[in-house]
Amino acid sequence: xxxxxxxxxxxxxxxxxxxxxxxxxxxxxxxxxxxxxxxxxxxxxxxxxxxxxxxxxxxxxxxxxxxxxxxxxxxxxxxxxxxxxxxxxxxxxxxxxxxxxxxxxxxxxxxxxxxxxxxxxxxxxxxxxxxxxxxxxxxxxxxxxxxxxxxxxxxxxxxxxxxxxxxxxxxxxxxxxxxxxxxxxxxxxxxxxxxxxxxxxxxxxxxxxxxxxxxxxxxxxx
Numbered sequence: 001x002x003x004x005x006x007x008x009x010x011x012x013x014x015x016x017x018x019x020x021x022x023x024x025x026x027x028x029x030x031x032x033x034x035x036x037x038x039x040x041x042x043x044x045x046x047x048x049x050x051x052x053x054x055x056x057x058x059x060x061x062x063x064x065x066x067x068x069x070x071x072x073x074x075x076x077x078x079x080x081x082x083x084x085x086x087x088x089x090x091x092x093x094x095x096x097x098x099x100x101x102x103x104x105x106x107x108x109x110x111x112x113x114x115x116x117x118x119x120x121x122x123x124x125x126x127x128x129x130x131x132x133x134x135x136x137x138x139x140x141x142x143x144x145x146x147x148x149x150x151x152x153x154x155x156x157x158x159x160x161x162x163x164x165x166x167x168x169x170x171x172x173x174x175x176x177x178x179x180x181x182x183x184x185x186x187x188x189x190x191x192x193x194x195x196x197x198x199x200x201x202x203x204x205x206x207x208x209x210x211x212x213x214x215x216x217x218x219x220x221x222x
Contacts, residue, residue: 001049001108001120004086004128005037008055008103009144011090024144024193025101030066031093032100034075037147039086039128045113046081050074052107055100058189065095072106080113101188137179141187142196149214150204156212157203159219 010027011020026032034053040046053073055063064071075091108120120126139154140146162168186192208214 001046001110002039002041002126002128003036003105004039005035005088005145005147006053006103006105006127007035007144008032008100009035011092021150022143022145022148024142025190026096026098027093030096030098032095032097033090033092034073034094034103035088035090035145036075036077037086037088038081040081040083041126042112043083044116045083046079046110047113048079048111049077049081050107050109051077051105052109053094054104054106055095055097056102056104057099058101060102063095063097063100065097067096101190137183137187138196139200141183142193142200147216150200152217153204153207153212153214154200155217155219157207160212 007022007024009022009024010031010033012023012027013020022035032055034051036051038049051074053075054071055073057063062071073091073094075089075094077087077089081087105125106121108125110118110120112118136146136151136154136158139151143150145151158172162172182192204214
């Protein structure tokens with residue numbers, strides 16, 4: 001199994017947008033949900049998957065749920081997940097703790113349809129790499145995922161509008177030169193995410209009002 005996304009956050013409403021969208025961080029009650037996206041890269045169909053995850057605060061201390069008193073969470077997905085297929089799931093309010101900012105996937109336990117089992121731990125867990133040309137580093141840090149409606153809108157803006165002019169391409173090159181370092185240093189801090197959240201929300205709302213789509217998107221090479 002290859003993980004495409006392991007993200008903490010919550011579903012909530014954003015001013016100027018219709019319907020709930022996935023947002024990073026706890027909800028107003030301190031509830032932290034977990035979203036997984038994955039691909040079954042084996043040649044066997046999966047019956048069950050159990051993900052073990054641990055939550056951390058901004059300085060990497062393990063946190064506990066304030067209502068249930070536990071840190072580790074064991075989250076089970078019921079298949080079938082057919083060979084080669086992708087899937088996703090969200091576990092609502094896995095913990096209640098407003099200090100949780102990141103999570104770590106520590107173990108994956110897989111039971112296949114043929115009765116065989118497999119356990120992946122630590123470095124055995126594979127993650128799908130985002131192409132280096134993809135970018136959107138700041139938006140990914142703010143929204144918690146490279147694949148979410150807001151970032152899909154911004155990626156379309158980058159590929160179909162900015163990349164169409166020399167000054168747009170110059171901006172993109174400068175952005176790619178600077179933003180990876182900024183995100184590596186500050187991307188998980190609340191002040192960084194709060195600083196960028198408002199401007200990005202307004203840009204996304206403006207782009208959507210101009211007809212830029214927010215459906216799943218595959219980056220265009222340019």
